[in-house]
Amino acid sequence: MLKxxxxxxxxxxxxxxxxxxxxxxxxxxKYKKKTLSFDEANLLTSVYYQDGNHSGVTGGIGTESxxxxxxxxxxxxxxxxxxxxxxxxxxxxxxxxxxxxxxDNIDFRKSSxxxxxxxxxxxxxxxxxxxxxxxxxxxxxxxSSEYDYKSVGGGLQYAKxxxxxxxxxxxxxxxxxxxxxxxxxxxxxxxxxxxYSSTPRRSFDGSLSISHIMSERVQLxxxxxxxxxxxxxxxxxxxxxxxxxSLLREILPSTRLKTPLGLRVNAFVTEKLLxxxxxxYFQDDWGMVAHTVQVEAPIKVSSKLxxxxxxxxxxxxxxxxxxxxxxxxxxxxxxxSDYDLSNFKSYTVGMNVRILPFKQLYKSYSIAAIEIRxxxxxRSDGMSAGIIAAHxxxxxx
Amino acid sequence: MKQKFTIAIVAIFGLTxxxxxxxxxxxxxxxxMLSMRKIEKFDNNFLLYREGASGANGGKSGGxxxxx
Numbered sequence: 001m002l003k004x005x006x007x008x009x010x011x012x013x014x015x016x017x018x019x020x021x022x023x024x025x026x027x028x029x030k031y032k033k034k035t036l037s038f039d040e041a042n043l044l045t046s047v048y049y050q051d052g053n054h055s056g057v058t059g060g061i062g063t064e065s066x067x068x069x070x071x072x073x074x075x076x077x078x079x080x081x082x083x084x085x086x087x088x089x090x091x092x093x094x095x096x097x098x099x100x101x102x103x104d105n106i107d108f109r110k111s112s113x114x115x116x117x118x119x120x121x122x123x124x125x126x127x128x129x130x131x132x133x134x135x136x137x138x139x140x141x142x143x144s145s146e147y148d149y150k151s152v153g154g155g156l157q158y159a160k161x162x163x164x165x166x167x168x169x170x171x172x173x174x175x176x177x178x179x180x181x182x183x184x185x186x187x188x189x190x191x192x193x194x195x196y197s198s199t200p201r202r203s204f205d206g207s208l209s210i211s212h213i214m215s216e217r218v219q220l221x222x223x224x225x226x227x228x229x230x231x232x233x234x235x236x237x238x239x240x241x242x243x244x245x246s247l248l249r250e251i252l253p254s255t256r257l258k259t260p261l262g263l264r265v266n267a268f269v270t271e272k273l274l275x276x277x278x279x280x281y282f283q284d285d286w287g288m289v290a291h292t293v294q295v296e297a298p299i300k301v302s303s304k305l306x307x308x309x310x311x312x313x314x315x316x317x318x319x320x321x322x323x324x325x326x327x328x329x330x331x332x333x334x335x336x337s338d339y340d341l342s343n344f345k346s347y348t349v350g351m352n353v354r355i356l357p358f359k360q361l362y363k364s365y366s367i368a369a370i371e372i373r374x375x376x377x378x379r380s381d382g383m384s385a386g387i388i389a390a391h392x393x394x395x396x397x
Numbered sequence: 398m399k400q401k402f403t404i405a406i407v408a409i410f411g412l413t414x415x416x417x418x419x420x421x422x423x424x425x426x427x428x429x430m431l432s433m434r435k436i437e438k439f440d441n442n443f444l445l446y447r448e449g450a451s452g453a454n455g456g457k458s459g460g461x462x463x464x465x
Contacts, residue, residue, distance in 0.1 A: 046439035050447075070439055205452070211431050217423045221431040225452040260452030264431050268423045276428070282450035290450035298428040306428060316450050341449045348444075352434065356427075369427075371436045379447070387443065391436040 031131065034080035039088070040368070041075040041394040052339075052383030055102035056250065057185075059239035060325040060337030064383055065101035070094065084132040090125040106237045107186040119146040127157075134161040140174075148181035168211040176203040182236045188249055201231035223262035230255045240323070240337050242330040250336045252321060258284045274298045276308075287320035288341070296352070308352035310375075318343035339381050350375030361394070368395035 052064035074092040081087075096119040104115035127138030136159040144151040155174035161167070178201040205227035213219045231254060238250035262280040269275055275297055282290040296310035319341045321334040328335040352373045359367040371391040378384045423429065433441060445451045 042435055044436060044438065048439070048443055050443075068443075070442070072438070213424055216421070219424060219429065219431060227452055258450075258452055260450070262452075266429050266431060268426070268429070274426075274428050280450070280452070282452065284449075288449050290448070292450065300428075308428070314444075314448060314450070316448060319449065340447055346448065348440070350440075352436070354428075371434070373434075373436050373440070375440055377443075377447070383447070385443065385447070387439060389436050389439045391434075393435075 029084075029131075031080060031082050031084045033082045034078075036077050036079040036087070036089070038365075038396050039076045039078040040396070042073070043392045043394075044070075044072040044389065046070045046387055046389035048385065048387040050377075050383065050385035052379070052381070054339040054381055054383065055105070056235060056238040056336070056338035056340070057102040057105050059241040059247075060339060062105060063101045066098065067100075068096060068098040070096045084130060086129040086131060088125075088127045088129070090127075092123045092125075094121040095119070096121075103237075106183060117147045119144065121145070121151075134165075135159065142176075148183055149178065151176055151178040153177070163212075166213045170207075170209045170211070172207045174203075174205050178203070178231075180232050180236070182232070184249060185237050185239050185247075187247055199232040199236075201229065201233065203227065203229045217268040219266055221262075221264040223260075223264070225258070225260045225262075227258040227260075228255070229258075234336065235338065238336065238338055240328050240335045241326045242328045242335075243326055244330050245326070246330050248328070248330065248335065250338065251334050252319075252336055253286065253334055256284060256286055258282065272300045274300075276310075282316070284319075286341075288317055290314065290316035294348075298352070298354075304356045304358075306352075306354045308354065310348075310350045310352065312348040312350075313345070314347070315345040316343065339379075339383070342381065344380045346377065346379040348375055348377045358397075360397075364397050366395055366397050367392060368397075369393040 046069070048066075048068040048070070050064060050066045053062065054060055055062045055064045072092060072094040074090060076088055076090045078086060078088045097116075098119070099116045101115070103117075121142065121144040123140060123142035125138060125140040127136055129136040136157075138157045138159075140153075140155045140157070142151070142153040142155075144153075153174060153176040155172055157170065157172035159168065159170040162169075179198045180201055182197055182199050205225060207223065207225045209221055209223040211219065211221040233254060233256055234250040234252035236249060240248045240250055242248055260280055260282045262278065265275075265277045267275050275295065277296075278292070278294040280290075280292040282288070282292070292312065292314045294310065294312040296308050298306045298308040300306045319336070321332070321336050322342045323329075323332075323335055323337060324342075325337060328337065350373060352371060355370045357367055357370060361367060369391070370393075372388070373390075374386070374388045376384070376386050
């Protein structure tokens, strides 16, 4: 009996050892020097439209109609040294154009400046990958600007592969220093000038993720985040109507600690069908608890085409300070009628179409992938949204 | 003796078959990446605004108000 158990353990151990050997990369690889050159570029665009009847600008009632067109272009350059160091420089430029009927109600003057805005957000990243030690160190700087909001950010990240390529650990820390123009609803302004002082908002987050290859068809990733914000965390032009009929502005605590925990599991179910799954548990110190589940099922129609239907379900409890229209106490220290922070359920259905044309454009430059992604979103408070996004990836083959 | 021989054969078979038949094509397939797709950035951005819960996507990638 003991012999049988030992032999069974030995066989299982052998299989486990063998399973951990299929990604061994030889350390005797000779690296070929390559000067900094183009690696890939991505062009992304999207059109988004939403409508609902619970705008925070008008105290939890009124239109939430919003149209947004986002555009992002990023480019990456890489160099390779003979000592096994791969350096990458990335640049990204994003521009959003949006019109918002709810923002237009800050001053109730139709088609005023508040009804539309442009957001511009460039960023720069740099990373060094040590291919012998299998570790990467990177840094990033970002900037974002819109009419009443400016943001300057920076971050560091570290990644290490070990366990013969089976396990990957990644960590990052980011900090954002934002300034917010204190624009109040027109009824609450004490002077004729709608511009008030600029107010800071600081955000720090740390993220740690561990990825592991479970088998040749299954891999998973556990993601732990910790995010802390301080400063003006309410939206100054959000109205709150109290239960005595008085008009107030939204006021929320000056700090917020968020602790999301996520799990991703991706698996090849058959030769043609995959499952990409994601679950997130979220909790913060404002009383919100949320669960999010997303399942995407890419179907490989051919070697160049995959269709990925997806469904996402989300439910959250409202923050402790949320009150609907005319329900807030006029003496409450904190209050909000922003339905984004309320108790609701939502679902998203979508389809990702991915084409791999490998169309050669010039010399070794090619279109590596084209993606189109339409999605529909519905929230249990009646808000709904539609988005269609497109992506073209250029690569040096 | 016969049992030991069988175990050795099974173990060697297990080792060689795994290392020779396992392949990376599934794990390295572009659909298998554990991060979000680049194109999901837009979905993620509007969900960040419309839902109070966010994160577990590898950290905040940029600033911005999200107050509309």
